[in-house]
Amino acid sequence: MMTIESIYKNIQTKKSFLCVGLDTDINKIPNFLLNFNDPVFEFNRQIVDATHDLAIAYKPNTAFYESRGYEGWLSLERTADYIKSNYPEIFLIADAKRGDIGNTSKMYAKAFFEEMEFDAITVAPYMGEDSIKPFIDFKNKFIIILSLTSNKGSADFQMLKNCENKNYLYEEVIKKSKQWGTAENIMYVVGATKSDKLKKIRKIIPDNFLLIPGIGAQGGSLKETIDNGKNNKGGLIINSSRGIIYAGNSNNFAEKARQQALILQKNMSENV
Amino acid sequence: MMTIESIYKNIQTKKSFLCVGLDTDINKIPNFLLNFNDPVFEFNRQIVDATHDLAIAYKPNTAFYESRGYEGWLSLERTADYIKSNYPEIFLIADAKRGDIGNTSKMYAKAFFEEMEFDAITVAPYMGEDSIKPFIDFKNKFIIILSLTSNKGSADFQMLKNCENKNYLYEEVIKKSKQWGTAENIMYVVGATKSDKLKKIRKIIPDNFLLIPGIGAQGGSLKETIDNGKNNKGGLIINSSRGIIYAGNSNNFAEKARQQALILQKNMSENV
Numbered sequence: 001m002m003t004i005e006s007i008y009k010n011i012q013t014k015k016s017f018l019c020v021g022l023d024t025d026i027n028k029i030p031n032f033l034l035n036f037n038d039p040v041f042e043f044n045r046q047i048v049d050a051t052h053d054l055a056i057a058y059k060p061n062t063a064f065y066e067s068r069g070y071e072g073w074l075s076l077e078r079t080a081d082y083i084k085s086n087y088p089e090i091f092l093i094a095d096a097k098r099g100d101i102g103n104t105s106k107m108y109a110k111a112f113f114e115e116m117e118f119d120a121i122t123v124a125p126y127m128g129e130d131s132i133k134p135f136i137d138f139k140n141k142f143i144i145i146l147s148l149t150s151n152k153g154s155a156d157f158q159m160l161k162n163c164e165n166k167n168y169l170y171e172e173v174i175k176k177s178k179q180w181g182t183a184e185n186i187m188y189v190v191g192a193t194k195s196d197k198l199k200k201i202r203k204i205i206p207d208n209f210l211l212i213p214g215i216g217a218q219g220g221s222l223k224e225t226i227d228n229g230k231n232n233k234g235g236l237i238i239n240s241s242r243g244i245i246y247a248g249n250s251n252n253f254a255e256k257a258r259q260q261a262l263i264l265q266k267n268m269s270e271n272v
Numbered sequence: 273m274m275t276i277e278s279i280y281k282n283i284q285t286k287k288s289f290l291c292v293g294l295d296t297d298i299n300k301i302p303n304f305l306l307n308f309n310d311p312v313f314e315f316n317r318q319i320v321d322a323t324h325d326l327a328i329a330y331k332p333n334t335a336f337y338e339s340r341g342y343e344g345w346l347s348l349e350r351t352a353d354y355i356k357s358n359y360p361e362i363f364l365i366a367d368a369k370r371g372d373i374g375n376t377s378k379m380y381a382k383a384f385f386e387e388m389e390f391d392a393i394t395v396a397p398y399m400g401e402d403s404i405k406p407f408i409d410f411k412n413k414f415i416i417i418l419s420l421t422s423n424k425g426s427a428d429f430q431m432l433k434n435c436e437n438k439n440y441l442y443e444e445v446i447k448k449s450k451q452w453g454t455a456e457n458i459m460y461v462v463g464a465t466k467s468d469k470l471k472k473i474r475k476i477i478p479d480n481f482l483l484i485p486g487i488g489a490q491g492g493s494l495k496e497t498i499d500n501g502k503n504n505k506g507g508l509i510i511n512s513s514r515g516i517i518y519a520g521n522s523n524n525f526a527e528k529a530r531q532q533a534l535i536l537q538k539n540m541s542e543n544v
Contacts, residue, residue: 023376063372063379069387070345077341097372099396100335101423104295107335115341124371124396126418128425146398151373153400156448163435176428 001140002091002119004184004209004233010056010089011234015269017226018261019057019093019211020047021241022079023064028246030253040068040075043253045082047245050254054265057091057237058083059211077116084117091237092119093211097146099124099131106134113138120144122189122211125173129180136181142209143186147173147201150191150214174204183207190229192238195221198228206231212238215264222264226271234272240264273412274363274391276456276481276505282328282361283506287541289498290533291329291365291483292319293513294351295336300518302525312340312347315525317354319517322526326537329363329509330355331483349388356389363509364391365483369418371396371403378406385410392416394461394483397445401452408453414481415458419445419473422463422486446476455479462501464510467493470500478503484510487536494536498543506544512536 011017022044029043036042048058060079065072083090098108098121105123112118113135120142123132135143148158148170158170167175174188183205190201192214201210210229215222215238222238229236244264248256283289294316301315308314320330332351337344355362370380370393377395384390385407392414395404407415420430420442430442439447446460455477462473464486473482482501487494487510494510501508516536520528 025379061372061376061379063370063376063383066345066383067379067387069349069383070342072383073338073342073345095372097370097396097399098335100333100367100369101421104333104335107297107333107339111335111338111341111344115339124369124398126396126398126429127421127423128428128430130423130425132425149373149399151399151402153402153404156400157398157441157445158400160432160441160444161435163433163438166435169429169432169441172432173429 002142006089007056007091007209008233010091011272014054014056014265015272016054016056016265017234017236017238017268017272018055018265019059019237019239020051020055020244020261021095021239022047022058022060022245023241024245025064026068030249030251032251038075038078040065040072041078041082044079046254047257048083048087050258051244051261052087052090054258054261055090057093059093059095059239061095061241080116080118092117093144094118094121097122097124099127101127102130102134105131109135109138113141120187122146125177132177132180136185141185144211145173145177145186145188147188148190148194148197150193154191171204174201178205178208183209187211189213192221192225195224195228198225202229202231207233209235209237212236215240222267223271226268230271238268274414278361279328279363279481280505282363283544286326286328286537287544288326288328288537289506289508289510289540289544290327290537291331291509291511292323292327292516292533293367293485293511294319294330294332294517295513296332296517297336298340302521302523304523310347310350312344313350313354316347316351318526319529320355320359322530323516323533324359324362326530326533327362329365331365331367331511333367333513352388352390364389365416366390366393369394369396371399373399374402374406377403381407381410385413392459394418397449404449404452408457413457416483417445417449417458417460419460420462420469422465426463443476446473450477450480455481459483461485464493464497467496467500470497474501474503479505481507481509484508487512494539495543498540502543510540
């Protein structure tokens with residue numbers, strides 16, 4: 001069972017905010033792994049074994065698993081099971097960006113919180129409170145609501161200004177949704193490419209954890225992100241995917257991944 | 273390969289706008305099906321066989337399959353394969369409400385358009401253009417963008433007014449996203465509980481098909497929906513899920529489902 005306290009303890013022990021994104025593409029993993037029964041799981045297993053002392057969280061991205069059909073879904077299940085069985089202190093996030101009407105969201109919650117042992121799932125807020133609530137209703141689990149994402153398209157709708165109160169949509173999402181739960185079950189996705197806006201967001205939600213994508217491949221600055229985003233419980237889960245998991249492409253890929261994770265963790269440790 | 277013309281032809285031949293939502297919950301299907309190797313697939317197969325001449329589309333809702341792990345995903349694959357192999361005229365929609373950064377959305381598109389043979393997928397617009405584009409880039413496939421949904425929570429964000437032009441967010445989503453493709457690859461989700469707004473939406477997008485949930489269980493009026501929403505190519509795919517598939521709960525469940533589908537199709541036929 002994960003709580004803000006247990007995540008914070010991990011941040012302190014490991015001196016790290018690091019989340020490793022398992023965006024595992026079977027076409028990008030080292031060739032020799034294709035001899036394994038489940039190459040994607042084997043890749044993930046070796047990455048996790050090589051980096052677990054540097055990371056507080058792992059975040060499989062469901063799209064990469066679904067793209068391989070039920071076999072991919074099996075790789076996802078095996079990965080989740082392996083991580084929670086061997087490294088129970090790890091915060092396990094399903095990057096799934098789900099969200100639908102109530103009875104459907106409940107099914108998604110079952111998929112990730114019951115059928116698998118994820119601690120958290122990313123959710124899209126467009127359909128509002130009753131699309132989010134069924135996830136929150138699961139005890140001792142977290143939802144991570146998209147607010148301000150790191151991609152170019154975030155400007156299309158998230159930056160629209162609500163006429164009533166001049167809030168941007170992403171602020172409106174945070175301000176409304178924070179009332180639907182507590183810091184013990186709601187976190188937010190905030191893109192690291194928007195470091196200037198982090199301070200403002202931190203004032204609205206001083207206690208909620210923020211999941212920060214966009215370090216590395218998407219180009220956000222690490223130090224700035226930590227300075228603007230951290231709180232008195234750590235408050236940050238900072239993700240890197242491709243920069244770590246594809247650091248090498250031969251037999252020593254896991255060692256190469258560790259080297260990259262170590263660089264990030266060292267930079268983080270100075271600011272924990 | 274599905275086009276607006278082929279969907280329209282089906283609407284005319286079958287005198288129907290009906291889409292049957294396959295929100296198949298293993299806990300709600302008749303008990304005797306549990307003796308089958310894949311009870312959910314068997315349920316779907318019998319529903320489809322009993323209703324295919326009345327429906328122009330089927331819409332499995334991915335949450336219900338994911339909630340059963342990889343076995344559920346297998347049921348989904350078998351269902352999609354069965355429908356496209358036996359009833360190739362059917363428009364097959366994955367109700368998945370996906371959407372993520374570009375390289376991730378591409379993986380979702382692969383999952384549903386390549387690994388399975390879906391003709392269309394529902395997508396959430398919150399992350400903007402680059403989260404939608406990878407789906408549009410697949411030739412001869414459709415995306416169905418959430419605009420105005422039928423649930424209570426649709427009021428939370430979709431009804432916010434953009435300060436710049438006084439558009440509601442859902443209008444903004446439609447007006448921006450319609451420029452990212454054409455009526456041959458973009459459709460929109462518009463809840464039937466919002467019939468009063470359908471006319472306005474139809475003026476903004478005269479040519480795009482609309483997927484209308486909320487008939488039946490969610491309480492929208494059928495005639496009003498058709499009057500306000502149809503265009504010169506039909507333009508409507510009207511979904512009913514629970515009202516049809518759970519009409520019966522014994523050996524004759526498929527026959528009961530057909531009876532309900534027939535009632536809807538007859539009401540539709542008067543207005544096609």
